[in-house]
Amino acid sequence: MDILWFGVFAVLLLGYFALEGFDIGLGMxxxxxxxxxxxxxxxxxxxxxxxxxxxxWLVAVAGVLFGVYPRAEGEVLFGLYPLVVSLLVSWIVRDAGLWFRRRADGRAWRAGWDGAICLGSYGLAFSWGAALVALANGMSITPLGLAGGAAIAAAFAFHGWTFASWRLPGGVTGARRSGRALLVSACVAAAPAAALLAGAAPWLLGHTAPADTLNVLSLMILPFTPIMLGGQVWVWRTFGPGRAPERTPSFF
Amino acid sequence: MDVLDLARTQFAVTGSLHFLFVVLTLGLAPLVAIMQTIGTFRDRPTMMRMARFWGQVYVINYALGIVTGLVMEFQFGLNWSGLSHYAGDVFGAPLAIETLGAFFLESTFLGLWIFGWHRLPPKLHLACIWIVTLTAYASAFWIMAANAFLQNPAGAVDRGGHLELVDSTALFTNPLLTMALPHVVGAALITGGTVVMGASAYRLFRRTSEQQFFTTSLRLGVVVAAIGVVVTVAFGFAQFGPVGEYQPGKFDDNPLAGAGLGFMILIGELIQFVVLFFLLPVIYWLPRWRWAHPIVMLMIPLPFIAAILGWLAREAGRQPWMVHGKLTVADAMSPGLTPGMVTTSLIAFTAVLGLLAVTDYALIARTVRRGPAAVSLGAAPGSGPDAAPDRAAALSL
Known part of the structure; x- marks a missing residue:
């Protein structure tokens, strides 16, 4: 059971980097x-x-961290306190930009919130880079984190660029990329987190909640996995390239 | 303020902000779903336009619900790691189930609903808003289950210095959950109903266009608020039994909790009086009674204030315990937390979320002021309201 839940945790964490990575990259x-x-x-x-x-997916990562690895949760989040705060503030600013940019008229309004999306996306990438470096160093935050931030930012930007070339072939990037190229860039975006997770696996497994807790989680969550995955697949099937022309202004 | 007060202030501020938006989300979601259902099956174009208009209000409100919720989820690990260390094996379960079994679906299907207008087949698109509504209420159940555990740690025993889950049925049928959840759901319906009837009254009072649209909306709002009032008041009083049993002296020993409870009841009874004994009996004539519309508009803030006071009573009355009778708030604080850390994050979160909350309410007001014709959610292909200013701007260049 603890192996199964480690698998769930790994899928969610790597899924977050592979998916949200291109949103953050395009924001930058x-x-x-x-x-x-x-x-x-x-x-x-x-x-x-x-x-x-x-x-x-990151909300789910934090949920599993709390439910399956409760004693690791406090240690990790508290150990990375300033980075978690900057991650959250960046995330909030990025999301506000997306939700608000089209809700009022005026070029300055939209350009201002576009700035928030860009700034928030950089904040997310650098917070993640610094957090991964700190986790690899036994939770000590060092200036080396900046290099990690730059590396993550580059990986996300590459992923975002590939996504835009796949979704809008010959569009904003002027390039065309296949679904396979997008898969490769997703792996690039998720690779640093995968490497860290592989190293941290024994430590994390040692912090697993007791079997009684895992049984309740399995009973309550696993029946929903087909709908969860189905919803995700449906998103990609509905909004993939060439599905329907963009005739209406996007809500964001 | 010492570090403990600062951390408690941070939780109180972000938690209150979060609930202001959540309570309206929970209230509006079923309304929008019902409007779209009628619009889909009965071929009533006005209902579909209502679903889009109130849906846009709902969605703008939702944005702040998400971002304040992020801070709530991560705050436990930041400031209260003692809680997950001592009680995480139990307390973490409902939170994990909420994120995966409810919010994951809610967010995915909300995206499909927002961006799926005119793309998904109408019945599948309708299914999306129902899944969003059901998972929103499932979220409320799991979050209330986690909170009820703090009030009354049912289903857990202390073994070797930390709590272990021994009876999950007891955890999820905690009397402080089963009696409080309908109270919260009722309060959400009051809030959704009050916002819909208040905004409709504003449009009717200003004698703007769309009289039929806002006449129907006003009546719907009154009915939903009336249902909410009955449920909220009934389950408000029903809670005194279990609270008296598991947390005796909760409202007597803590002046803040007592004051919160007192004022909440005062506002609740005012809402009950106005909705059940005035607005509901005259619901047929109300849309035409212009003199009564300002009264309906003035009611909008009341359910929000009552909701915050209710949480103040429930949470302040838990002090000094984090987990009642097991773990104090002081012991639940992250060891090594400094005033500098909390002050910085408190200022950052409060400033950013406070500004965004004000902006969000201004945008909701703007949506109401501009009316159904200007709604961009689900706009028909080629007719987006955003297109016009863009063209105008392009021409001016």
Whole structure:
């Protein structure tokens, strides 16, 4: 049972990097890929239908951390206190930009929230990079974290660029990428977290909650996995490239 | 303030902000789902337009529910790691189930609903908002289960210095859950109903267009608020039994909890009086009684204030315990937490979320002021309201 839940945790964590990675990457690239307001609108519209289905993977990671590894949860989050706070603030600012950018008229309003998306995305990438480096160093936050942040930012930007080239072939990037290329860039985005997770597996497994707790979690959660996966697949089937032309302005 | 007060303030501020948005989300979701159901099966275009208009209000409100919820989820590990260390084997379970079994689905299907207008087949699109509604209420169940455990640690025993789960049925049928959840659900319906009837009254009072649209909305809001009032009051009084049994002296020993309870009841009875004895009996004439519309509008803040006071009573009355009778709040604080850490994060979260909350309410007000014609959620292809200003701006260049 503890192996099964470690698997769930790993899938959720790596899934988060593979999916939300391209949203964060495109957020960072927003001023580059969208030099005009119209261009930025196209970039945001390309990722918009995926974002709610992507960012929720991290909410699930935190939930499993709390339910399956309760004694690791406090240690990790408290140990990375400033990085977790900056991750949350960045996440909030990025999301606010997405939700608010089209809710009022005026170029300054939309450009301002586009700035929030970009800033928040950089904050997310650098917080993650610094957090992964700190976790690898036994939870000591060092200036080396900045290098980690730059590496994660580069990986996410590559993933975001590939996603845009897949979703809008010949569009904002001017390039075309296949689904296979997107899979490769997803692996690049998730690789650092995978390496860390492999190293941390024994420590994490040693912090697993007792069997009684895991049984309750299995009983209450596993029956929903087909709907959870089905919803995710449905998102990709509905909003994939060439499914339907963009005739209406995106809600984000 | 010492570090403990700062950490408690952070939880109180972010928790209150979170609930202000959650309570309206829970109240509006079933309303929007019902409107869209009628619009889909009865071929009533007004109902479909209502689903889009109130749906946009719901969705704008939802944004702040998400971002404040993120802070809530991570805050336990940041400031209260003593709680997960001591009681995580029990307390973590409902939270984990909430994130995976409820919120994961809610967020995925909300995305499909928001971006799926005119893309998904109408009945599948309708199914999305129902899944969103059901999972939102499932979330409420699991979060209330976690909170009820703090009030009355049922189903757990202390073994070797930390709590272990021995009886999950007891955990999920905790009397402080089963009596409190309907109270919260009723309060959400009051809130959703009050916002819909208050905003409709504003539109009717201003004699703007769409009279039929807001006449139907006003009546629907009154009915939902009336149902909510009955449920809330009944399960409010029903809670005194279990609270008296498991947390004797809760409201007497703590002045803050007592005051919260007293004022909440006062506001609740005012809402009950106005909705059940005035608005509901005259529901047929109410849309045309312009003099009564300001009264309906003035009711909008009341359920929000009552909801915060209710949480103040429930949570302040738990002091000094984090887990009643087992773990104090002081012992639950993360060891090594410094005032500097909490102050920085308190300022960051409060400033950012406070600004966004004000912006969010302004955007909801703007949606109501501009009316159903300007709604962008689910706009028909080629007719987006956003297209017009863009074109105007392009021409001016």
């Amino acid at each position: 690239l927003l001023p580059v890929l969208g030099r005009s307001q119209e261009g930025r609108d196209r970039v945001v519209a390309a990722m918009a239908p995926y974002i709610l289905a992507n960012e929720v």
